[in-house]
Amino acid sequence: MASGGEVPSWASDWNGFRVAEETLDTLTAVEQNGEVVLRVPQQARTKASDAYSREPLASDAIAVLGIASAERSNAILEKSRELDKRNQAVAAVLLQRAAENEDTPKMLELVDTFARINPRATNDIIGALSATLNDPVSYSVIEHALSQNPVWEEAFWRKVPPEPQLAAFYNLRMRERSPRTTEEADTALLRALIAESRFPDAFAFQKRIPNRSVSKGVQSLAWQLKTGGQVSADMRLDKTIAAYIQPGAGGELGRQLHNLEPGSYEIAASIEEQRGDGDLSLDLKCAAPDEPQASKTVALEDLPVRVQVGATTCPIWWVVLNGSAWNSSVPFRAIIKQPTFRPIER
Structure with a gap:
C-alpha cells in the first residue's frame, strides 16, 4: 500500500x-x-x-x-x-x-x-x-x-x-x-x-478620457519621465517633479507633448527645492513630423519665456526637461514645479 x-x-x-x-x-x-x-x-x-x-x-x-x-x-x-x-x-x-x-x-x-x-x-x-x-x-x-x-x-x-x-x-x-x-x-x-x-x-x-482637463488653447499629454539610472525623475503626489542626478551625469529627465492653438503663450516653471550643484533646462522642440524642426533651449532660471504659435507654424511641441550634475560632488536633487503653457491675453 x-x-x-x-x-x-x-x-x-x-x-x-x-x-x-x-x-x-x-x-x-x-x-x-x-x-x-x-x-x-x-x-x-x-x-x-x-x-x-x-x-x-x-x-x-x-x-x-x-x-x-x-x-x-x-x-x-x-x-x-x-x-x-x-x-x-x-x-x-x-x-x-x-x-x-x-x-x-x-x-x-x-x-x-x-x-x-x-x-x-x-x-x-x-x-x-x-x-x-x-x-x-x-x-x-x-x-x-x-x-x-x-x-x-x-x-x-x-x-x-x-x-x-x-x-x-x-x-x-x-x-x-x-x-x-x-x-x-x-x-x-x-x-x-x-x-x-x-x-x-x-x-x-x-479628450475621450474622463477627468483629463484641457486648458484654454492648450492640450497637454502626461509627462513621460525617465525612471532609474543615473538621471531619473518621479511625479510626486502634489504634481511636482522630483529630479535625481548622480555626480558627473546628465541627460533627459522627461518630456511632455503639447498641442497649442495659434497665439502667444508664456511657459513657466520653477525650482522649489534643490540640493547639490546642478543645472536644469527646457528644450522646446517641434514634434509635428511634417513641420520644419524648430527648437529652443532655456535654463529654468531664465523662465518665464514667451512662445509664439502662428497659424502656419508648428502646433505640436515637445517640452523636454534636461538636467546635469557635471561638477557636483554629491547627488543633485531638485523639486520642480511642472512647466506650464499659459495663453497671453491680448
Missing part, C-alpha cells in the same frame, strides 16, 4: 483520466513549415487509445487522438471540448488553428472560454484577436462582440497592438461608446500613439 494518501502506481495505470492527463503532458511543440505544431509520439497515441477505452469521458485522451489525426483532427477536438469545456489544452489548439484560418467568430468563442476558465491566460492570447483587426470582416465581428460587453473586454483594451494593427485598434476604441477599460489601458494606448508619432490621434483620444 502507498503511504501518505498517494495513489498506488497500479491504480494510476488503470485510471483512464490519469493516463490521459499524463499522455497529454508528453506532447512536444516543434516548428514545421514555419508554424509551431504539437508532435504526438506513437507511444502517446497508444496510451491515449488505451485511456479512452477505459474512460470514454477522458477529454485529454480524445484531445491527443484529435491532435494526432490527419483527417478528422478538428472534429475530434471539438468532441473533446463538448465533454470538457474547461480543457485548456484543447481550447489552445483550436484557437491556434482558428487564428491560422482567420476564423474570427471561432476565435471569439474560444477567447470567451479562456476568459471564463483562466482569466490570466486571456492576457496572453488576446493578441491573436488584435492581429486580425486589419481584415474588415474580422474588424466588424470584433466590434459587434465588444458591443455586448464580453468578459474579455478589459483584457482586450489592455493589450494594445503595435503597427500595423494600431490604427484599427485606435479607431475601434474611438467608436466604442462606453467601453469597459482602465486607466492603465488608456495610458498604454496614449503611449503607443505617441511612440508612432500619431500625435493628432493621441490628442483626440485624450
